[in-house]
Amino acid sequence: MNAGETGNAIRTIGLGKRYGSFWALKDCNITIPQGSVAALVGPNGAGKSTLLKLLVDLSSPSAGNAMVLGKIPDQTAAYLSQIGYLAQEIPLYSQMTVAKHLAMGEHLDANWDNELAVSHLKELKIPLDHLVGKLSGGQRAQVGLALALAKKPKLLLLDEPVAALDPLARMEFLTSLTQAVATASGELTVVMSSHLLADLERVCDHLILLTTGQTQLCDSIDHIIDTHRLLVGPHNEANASPAYTIIKETHAANETNLLVRLNKEDFRSSKWQVHETNIEDIVLAYMEQTRDKGDEL
Amino acid sequence: MNWFTWEQHKKQFLLLAIILVLYAGLSIPIGLHLWHVYQQSLAACKTANNCSQLSDELFQSGWTNTLNPASNGFGPVGIGILAMPFLLGLFIGVPLIANEYINGTNKLVWTRSVSRRTWLTVKLAWVLLATALFAALFATLTTLWSRAGNTLLMERFTGIHFAMQGIVPVGYAVFAVALGIMFGAWFKRVLPAMALTLVVFLALQIVVPNVLRPHYIAPKSYSTPVFIASQSIPAGSDALNGSWTINSQTVDAKEQAINYSNPPKQCIIPPNDIASDGNLIVHEDGTLAISGPCLNKLGYKNITNYQPAYRYRDFQRIEMGLYLVLSIIPIGATYRLVLKRDA
Numbered sequence: 001m002n003a004g005e006t007g008n009a010i011r012t013i014g015l016g017k018r019y020g021s022f023w024a025l026k027d028c029n030i031t032i033p034q035g036s037v038a039a040l041v042g043p044n045g046a047g048k049s050t051l052l053k054l055l056v057d058l059s060s061p062s063a064g065n066a067m068v069l070g071k072i073p074d075q076t077a078a079y080l081s082q083i084g085y086l087a088q089e090i091p092l093y094s095q096m097t098v099a100k101h102l103a104m105g106e107h108l109d110a111n112w113d114n115e116l117a118v119s120h121l122k123e124l125k126i127p128l129d130h131l132v133g134k135l136s137g138g139q140r141a142q143v144g145l146a147l148a149l150a151k152k153p154k155l156l157l158l159d160e161p162v163a164a165l166d167p168l169a170r171m172e173f174l175t176s177l178t179q180a181v182a183t184a185s186g187e188l189t190v191v192m193s194s195h196l197l198a199d200l201e202r203v204c205d206h207l208i209l210l211t212t213g214q215t216q217l218c219d220s221i222d223h224i225i226d227t228h229r230l231l232v233g234p235h236n237e238a239n240a241s242p243a244y245t246i247i248k249e250t251h252a253a254n255e256t257n258l259l260v261r262l263n264k265e266d267f268r269s270s271k272w273q274v275h276e277t278n279i280e281d282i283v284l285a286y287m288e289q290t291r292d293k294g295d296e297l
Numbered sequence: 298m299n300w301f302t303w304e305q306h307k308k309q310f311l312l313l314a315i316i317l318v319l320y321a322g323l324s325i326p327i328g329l330h331l332w333h334v335y336q337q338s339l340a341a342c343k344t345a346n347n348c349s350q351l352s353d354e355l356f357q358s359g360w361t362n363t364l365n366p367a368s369n370g371f372g373p374v375g376i377g378i379l380a381m382p383f384l385l386g387l388f389i390g391v392p393l394i395a396n397e398y399i400n401g402t403n404k405l406v407w408t409r410s411v412s413r414r415t416w417l418t419v420k421l422a423w424v425l426l427a428t429a430l431f432a433a434l435f436a437t438l439t440t441l442w443s444r445a446g447n448t449l450l451m452e453r454f455t456g457i458h459f460a461m462q463g464i465v466p467v468g469y470a471v472f473a474v475a476l477g478i479m480f481g482a483w484f485k486r487v488l489p490a491m492a493l494t495l496v497v498f499l500a501l502q503i504v505v506p507n508v509l510r511p512h513y514i515a516p517k518s519y520s521t522p523v524f525i526a527s528q529s530i531p532a533g534s535d536a537l538n539g540s541w542t543i544n545s546q547t548v549d550a551k552e553q554a555i556n557y558s559n560p561p562k563q564c565i566i567p568p569n570d571i572a573s574d575g576n577l578i579v580h581e582d583g584t585l586a587i588s589g590p591c592l593n594k595l596g597y598k599n600i601t602n603y604q605p606a607y608r609y610r611d612f613q614r615i616e617m618g619l620y621l622v623l624s625i626i627p628i629g630a631t632y633r634l635v636l637k638r639d640a
Contacts, residue, residue, distance in 0.1 A: 053640065058408070075636070076412050080412070089401050092402070093402055105409070108410060
């Protein structure tokens, strides 16, 4: 790892993936510092799964490149041993028991921590001698997570792991994840895609927003909140200003709401009431903006 | 990977072992019984000094129906033996990688700490080795069963008898399984992969014996007078006793094939001229016949191409080698498909 890369778990430059003439991911530029827990959000078809697959070399890029832990992702054992990956559908061998899956990890993974996996699953009362095909969705997700975590990865990639889970299973999954991150004390970087913004806000400190295959936002959540504001002011004002970029504009009876990205740090205005806003509203504003642009096309 | 491959495929390996045990239970008693009866009859005929009628007697005794697995009355068994490599290709080969794609488990196993290349190599090695071992044992049982039949009927060089015994089934099975694996990895679905495996392997099983097999070694030939071929092979010729006749045709003195629509005029005789020996009706409506003795006088002859019986083992080796070498194509393609394509 050269000096310039130190501190970044993931850095992509112009990363793109094309299927035929369709770009599933285009011009993706993200930087994720080591030790952060990053939420990967965006509408369906924004390329979230594609990005995660590129990072673990289940897919190879059509453009640009990715540096993960100082290396270009490849299929070697040395690279793969550092990455934990949980695919969206949580694939497991339904005809094998949970214990056999752990044995698989023990045989195929270099740094396998069997005790970690067993204690994790026992704590959740998941029977090790059951066929995986007989488990509930939440239990399957936990087995998938255990298989990824017991690898002792430096980077954990989770593709919508909680999408199909009921609220209780979702909470348990996120608790397991938070515990794992705390235990790793800064050694583990996580990228988790999801639609559930409230969940992500609880667990994550970083946010990547992809829309129609392009990166819209990639920053720490604190910094994103610091640089976005809700401006409320009277109707019929000239709204544009070099001080900010308008993301979303709404008009009520006699007031205008602007969700803006500040172009300079210290923004004050006599014209507008300036409010802090939350990550959910910011993300929605970006997603609406892209959708409306799409409509115009 | 070795343990995991075993864990994933032990049920299939067990099923193959059970099939072998069942087939052994069928083929060994029948084979031993036939060999015993043959030995007894041989001893009896030597005492009576009438061994020239041995095969006729044994045929009449009725047990010829089981003389080899392809005999009449054992149709299902014969078909089962010939279908063995097909079944292996469809049910061991096709699902091997297709099922990983279908269930998404490729994304689980390809993100362990094992390179995809190692994963594929170990899997292919074990499955193809198991296939070869199974086919070798299976074919050995068929060969043992056919022993009396081979000795008595001397037809192991011909047609399906050649294909079901000896070592060629090993080549067939390995190729069929490799082909199934490739199509499974290609289509990521079972049914189209099965269909193509079936079509391609069947095509090869038709083309090889009809087009390639006759020429592994240049055929030998003998010539006989026109229309009275079989009686005139000299005794002791290697064209007798278990040789494989490939084809036979009538040629003129310049070794050109006879033109039946324009035969030599002096040899045309009325179709009902029974007196003339060895005449041949040429037109289906019976309007034209050719005199055999007349053609012989003009230097016409029958040329028969054949492969002598002593080449049987060489042909078995060549054909097995051919299929094993051909297997490199689907195996190489499978590496490309698995390593270069997105999951």
